[in-house]
Amino acid sequence: MSGQGAAGAGRRAPGELESEVLAALWAAGRPVGASTVREQVAGDPAYTTVLTILTRLHDKRLVTRERSGRSHLYSPVQDKAGHTAAGMRDLLDRGGDRAAVLARFVSELPAEDEQLLEQLLHGPAED
Numbered sequence: 001m002s003g004q005g006a007a008g009a010g011r012r013a014p015g016e017l018e019s020e021v022l023a024a025l026w027a028a029g030r031p032v033g034a035s036t037v038r039e040q041v042a043g044d045p046a047y048t049t050v051l052t053i054l055t056r057l058h059d060k061r062l063v064t065r066e067r068s069g070r071s072h073l074y075s076p077v078q079d080k081a082g083h084t085a086a087g088m089r090d091l092l093d094r095g096g097d098r099a100a101v102l103a104r105f106v107s108e109l110p111a112e113d114e115q116l117l118e119q120l121l122h123g124p125a126e127d
Helices: 016-028 034-040 047-059 080-094 098-107 111-122
Strands: 063-068 071-076
Touching: 016 034, 016 047, 016 071, 016 080, 034 047, 034 071, 047 063, 047 071, 080 098
Parallel strands: none
Antiparallel strands: 063 071
16 A cells, blocks of 8 residues: 555655655755655656645755755654654644643653653663
8 A cells, every 4th residue: 555645545645745855855865956865765756746745845944955956855854763853842722721631641651751751851870
């Protein structure tokens, strides 16, 4: 069911193409044009579709673009970890009671992730 998403045969779920375009930019590791991004996205989307997604990502300030001849080169504003963290902060901001949301989040973490979070917050445990 690759590339079909939850929206039905041949269609991606909302936001899936944006995620794939960002993943292609992260993988490139340098500013690239829409045609380079298109080559990395599954399902052979139209060049104009990729260009539309890149423009939307630029409008959302998730990518930068610089003029290169008659086209643009695109770069992600944040790395993948930074982008994911920003999404988590956005969800937390919209979640209402921050303490309740954080408590629920932490209570549902696997033990390894809970230990990692503890280590990140307080530094390594002293023996």
